[in-house]
Amino acid sequence: AQKVTQAQTEISVVEKEDVTLDCVYETRDTTYYLFWYKQPPSGELVFLIRRNSFDEQNEISGRYSWNFQKSTSSFNFTITASQVVDSAVYFCALSGANQAGTALIFGKGTTLSVSS
Amino acid sequence: SQTIHQWPATLVQPVGSPLSLECTVEGTSNPNLYWYRQAAGRGLQLLFYSVGIGQISSEVPQNLSASRPQDRQFILSSKKLLLSDSGFYLCAWSVGWLGGYTFGSGTRLTVV
Numbered sequence: 001a002q003k004v005t006q007a008q009t010e011i012s013v014v015e016k017e018d019v020t021l022d023c024v025y026e027t028r029d030t031t032y033y034l035f036w037y038k039q040p041p042s043g044e045l046v047f048l049i050r051r052n053s054f055d056e057q058n059e060i061s062g063r064y065s066w067n068f069q070k071s072t073s074s075f076n077f078t079i080t081a082s083q084v085v086d087s088a089v090y091f092c093a094l095s096g097a098n099q100a101g102t103a104l105i106f107g108k109g110t111t112l113s114v115s116s
Numbered sequence: 117s118q119t120i121h122q123w124p125a126t127l128v129q130p131v132g133s134p135l136s137l138e139c140t141v142e143g144t145s146n147p148n149l150y151w152y153r154q155a156a157g158r159g160l161q162l163l164f165y166s167v168g169i170g171q172i173s174s175e176v177p178q179n180l181s182a183s184r185p186q187d188r189q190f191i192l193s194s195k196k197l198l199l200s201d202s203g204f205y206l207c208a209w210s211v212g213w214l215g216g217y218t219f220g221s222g223t224r225l226t227v228v
Contacts, residue, residue, distance in 0.1 A: 035217075043204055045219040091160060095217075102210060103150055103175075104217055108159035 002027045004094050006107035013082050013114055021077045021110045023092030029053075034068065034075045035093040035104065045091070051075065082114045119143060122207045122220030129227055135180075135194040137223050139207030142188065147209040149190040150217075151182055154204040166190060202227045 003026040013019045025034065036048040049059065051068050059066050063080045079086055089111050093104045119142045129135060141147055151163040162175045164182035172182050179198050183191045190207060207220040 043222045043224065045206065047216065050216060093160075102148060103162050103165045104208070105162065106152075106160040 002029075002094055002096055002105045004092050004105055004107035006090075006092055006110050008110045009108070010111045010113070013112070015083060015114055015116050016081050017114075018078060018080050019082050019112065019114075021079075021090050021092075021112070023075045023077065023107060025073050025075065025092070025094045027094060027096055029096035032094060032096045035091075035095070036066065036075075036077050037091045037093065037106075039089040039091065039109070041088070048077075079112075082112075084114050084116050087112060087114045120207060120209055120218050120220045122223060124223060125221065126224045127226070129197050129225065131199055131227055132196045135192070135197050135201070135225070137192040137205055137207075137225075139190045139192075139220055140188055141190075141209045144188070144209070144211055146187060147211055149184060150208040150210075151190065151192050152206045152208065154206065156203065160206065164192070197227045199227050201225065 005024045006022065008022055011019060032053045034051045038046040038048055049066055056068050056070055058068065065078045067076045075092060077090065089109045091109045092107045095102050095104050122139045149166045152160045153163050154160050163180060164172055164174055166172050166184045169184055169187055172184060179201060180192060180194050192205060194201060202225055205223045205225060208217050210217045
């Protein structure tokens with residue numbers, strides 16, 4: 001069975017602090033994708049990144065960076081110099097090639113609050 | 117371009133009333149379609165997915181059902197709503213699994 005665990009329910013930081021959101025996943029698939037989504041108060045899901053299981057290279061996009069480690073089944077997300085606009089719920093998700101329908105399996109989300 | 121339409125945006129329904137939420141996709145053929153629910157303060161739970169017309173798989177036994185009468189139409193229904201059906205419902209589509217996933221803007225359902 002596939003599972004995504006986001007152990008941090010809520011995180012509060014002050015602007016300009018760096019913050020890391022943890023994601024641990026479980027799957028028996030050898031080929032799979034990992035995702036991060038942002039959900040602002042309006043509710044829509046904003047796609048942030050997709051990473052396939054064969055690409056362990058870390059990625060940086062502006063203030064965002066992702067650390068994928070297959071050895072620990074983790075796909076952590078770091079926001080550098082956080083801003084108030086980063087306040088949202090962040091979801092980590094997993095999809096597998098062998099699963100019918102290839103549905104995304106989500107973690108329970110981490111609520112990030114950035115104060116000024 | 118590929119788009120997904122989901123309506124209504126908000127809905128308030130009394131307990132015991134029926135429900136019909138519709139989701140349509142444009143700009144693609146034979147998509148995989150999904151219904152997710154997010155209860156207040158909780159994560160996104162997969163409810164149903166469909167890989168083709170008339171093919172529905174249910175992930176969680178519940179008071180809801182789904183149908184796919186056309187290739188790009190996915191409907192979430194209930195004959196009698198329960199208070200526990202309140203939540204934020206999201207429709208999504210993908211083409212296979214090599215592509216990404218596109219989510220609708222969601223329907224916020226409140227059962228009173």
